[in-house]
Amino acid sequence: MRSLWTAATAMKAQQLNIDTISNNLANVNTTSYKAQRLEFKDLMYEALKRSNLSDDGGRPVNLEVGHGVMPVATTRSFGQGNIMPTNGTFDLGIDGKGFFEVILPNGEKRYTRDGSFKLSIEDDEKKLVTSNGYYLASEDDSDIIISNDLEDITIDEMGNITGRDEEGAIVDIARIKFVTFMNPEGLLSDGQNLYKATGASGETNALDGEEMTSKIKQGYLETSNVEIVEEMVKMITAQRAYEISSKSIQASEEMMQLTNNLKR
Structure with missing residues (x-):
């Protein structure tokens, strides 16, 4: 039957x-x-x-x-999750479409909307990393290094990172790399809040500050949808x-x- x-x-x-x-x-x-x-x-x-x-x-x-x-x-x-305040200096919530790019230890690139970044101390340098220690990429595809003599770290809505030196002057540190995909549903889930680009997702489209329609919120995190x-x-x-x-x-x-x- x-x-x-x-x-x-x-x-x-x-x-x-x-x-x-x-x-x-x-x-x-x-x-x-x-x-x-x-x-x-x-x-x-x-x-x-x-x-x-x-x-x-x-x-x-x-x-x-x-x-x-x-x-x-x-x-x-x-779809957008709620943006909840955390008051963490390196907690970044994305309001809109897009992803942060992170670099794995083997040099491969992954993408995430999880903005709960941390400081990692390496050779007396402070670098922005994910909770797993993967480096957050800057727009020139390098690690983001924060000098020890800088305070009051600020990240604006376009991902520009600045700090204040001992004399009170504003110092530009780096800009976070922010990317979009033609078809984000085609991304491959890699676990640990990371996604991998595939042929179905299309190539990464890195946006500069003027092209961004999304906003990066310092001191906030996006919740699950x-x-x-x-x-x-x-x-x-x-x-x-x-x-x-x-x-x-x-x-x-x-x-x-x-x-x-x-x-x-």
Whole structure:
């Protein structure tokens, strides 16, 4: 019976759906996390009878039976999360579209909206890094170094970093590299709040201050855009779909049992 295998595909699909929803709920407090949504497509169909129209009439529609469902993609929503104050000097929230660029120890580049940066002391130099120690890139693709004699570090909405020296003069330090993508949904999630550019996302587009429409907020962080109530509704719907599919298998099994008992 096709219904056994059809219902089985539905149960597998809803199991993966629950996994996706659970991951969203698990990251409800993760800085700048973007919620994922699982997408489905129906499987191939078997045409038991084809439509066959003629001048004298005929069959106007097909007689088809499907073979279930399959998950095909996880789409990530890059909608804006709330910008919450932290008063941290190196906490940076992005209000709008775009990403910070960070440099891994092997020289590869990754992209993030998590602006909870820290100071790392190396050879008596202070560098801006992520929580994992990855360097935050400046617009000239170098590390951002902050001199020890500078105080009152300020980062403006365009990513320009300045400080005040011992004489009270304003000193330009660097500008944070800020990039966008033609298709951010095509980015590959790399974990640790990082994304990797792919052919689907397109090339990075580094923006200067005049091109930026987004704003960088010092002393703020972007929260997760997961809506708990919405995810709970999705979970209940997926659970009911899984339950109904299991009942379809039970019904098929009972029908097969009745058929086997006919010979008695």
